Amino acid sequence: MRPLGTRRAALVAGAATVAALALGGCSAGQVAETAILETPIAGVDTQTTDGSVFIRNLQVEYNGIEGYAKGENAPLELSLFNQTAEPVTVTISSAPPDLPQVVSADQVGFVSAAATVTTPGEVAASPSVAPSASAPAATVRPARIEIGPLSTAMFRPSDLAPLQVIGLQGALTPGAAVNLVFEFSNGADKLVVQAPVATPLSPAPRGPAEIGEDAPELEGH
Structure with missing residues (x-):
């Protein structure tokens, strides 16, 4: 006969495995459903x-x-x-x-x-x-x-x-x-x-950057 402690450990491990499989199946279903969603159309x-x-x-x-x-x-x-x-x-x-x-x-x-x-x-x-x-x-x-x-x-x-x-x-x-x-x-x-007016497929280009526009400030200046 298997000791009581060993049986409890086996039951806990089995329950954890079932829970992991259930979560994995749920997650897979959500990904599959998301994958078939159509891209929204503008207008x-x-x-x-x-x-x-x-x-x-x-x-x-x-x-x-x-x-x-x-x-x-x-x-x-x-x-x-x-x-x-x-x-x-x-x-x-x-x-x-x-x-x-x-x-x-x-x-x-x-x-x-x-x-x-x-x-x-x-x-x-x-x-x-x-x-x-x-x-x-x-x-x-x-x-x-x-x-x-x-x-x-x-x-x-x-x-x-x-x-x-x-x-x-x-x-x-x-x-x-x-x-x-x-x-x-x-x-x-x-x-x-x-x-x-329709939205462009790509963002409009930015104009030329001004000198020092994005430069970080130096300490002490």
Whole structure:
């Protein structure tokens, strides 16, 4: 027969082993769950009050720390989701805001350098390149978007005919936003949404350091 003290020691060691395994399994589950979490997407997410149309990742393309000057155009990034079994037409415009650091634009539309309107989604050259004298004048198609039943419409600044706010009524800089109005053909209440300037993927470079800016002070000086 095993002595009583030895039996107690064995029981304590077994319990400690079970506890360690349980904690290890719990920890492994948390790590696995964290690993599959999706990275948060920048931009505004909202929806109609009846839940019929979702607006996702609404933002203005970041173009540098100086942003966009008054009168310029600014490309938008946007995804629209029709949650109904019927087609829905979404119309986007801009209106003067009553909020600080929010500007409006003359209109919202698809800007194409070609004379013919193209379908958004095709990759094109940078819109910042000015057309030559022989190139066709840019055309604008109003932002009137028809979305099929249970379908999605996605717009990116790299599209051949990007969705843009046209003729900004004020400077649009990082930290500011443009005022947009969404109207829906299915009778859902219109939405007034502020589209912010996107956050850059990397921090802006610092200017040249002043002499002695980060130098430690010497004792006795």
